[in-house]
Amino acid sequence: MALKGKYIPKNPEQINKECFSKKKDSEKLDIVVDTNGVLLWDEDSKYEKHHLIITSEKVTKEYLTYLDSKNISYIVCGKEKIDLKKAMEILHKEFKVERLAVVGGPLINSAFLDEGLLDEISLLIGLGIDGRKGMQGVFDGFNMDHPVTKNLKFKEVKSFDDGAVWIRYEMN
Helix, strand or coil: CCECCCCCCCCCCECCCCEEECCCCCCCEEEEECCCCCCECCCHHHCCCEEEEEECCCCEHHHHHHHHHCCCEEEECCCCCCCHHHHHHHHHHHHCCCCCCCCCCHHHHHHHHHCCCCCEEEEEECCCCCCCCCCCCCCCCCCCCCCCCCCEEEEEEEECCCCCEEEEEEEC
């Protein structure tokens, strides 16, 4: 889990190149998207899962040194924003990741969907309605002219005794 606050570099020099740093082999990775490199971390050995930060080439050299000091792996790719397809290629080739779950907010979920990187949509609907102002949905951030995603194929639905429902769709 990230610590409170933001990393503020003393030297704003950006890395401006694609690179990665693998600190250790781990079957359990907690992968975090941090486009500009601002999240603060404790020593990685304190966590059950090894952290891996995906960031853009706008990240500062100083921030990458900070991650190194915390024994945290990282992938840097994409000039202005993270190149998710390239990041997934590096994850697969260098970190031996075969499959991952995107458990993010609506913007990161939409980014993976838009890049064609999702093969399944899995929704768990709990008993209760939260319609509070500002509570975002599962996907968000597309322009109004973005086409509706319809290439879904129903896979399975499962209900639970507490009233929750788990719905799974395959991407075609």
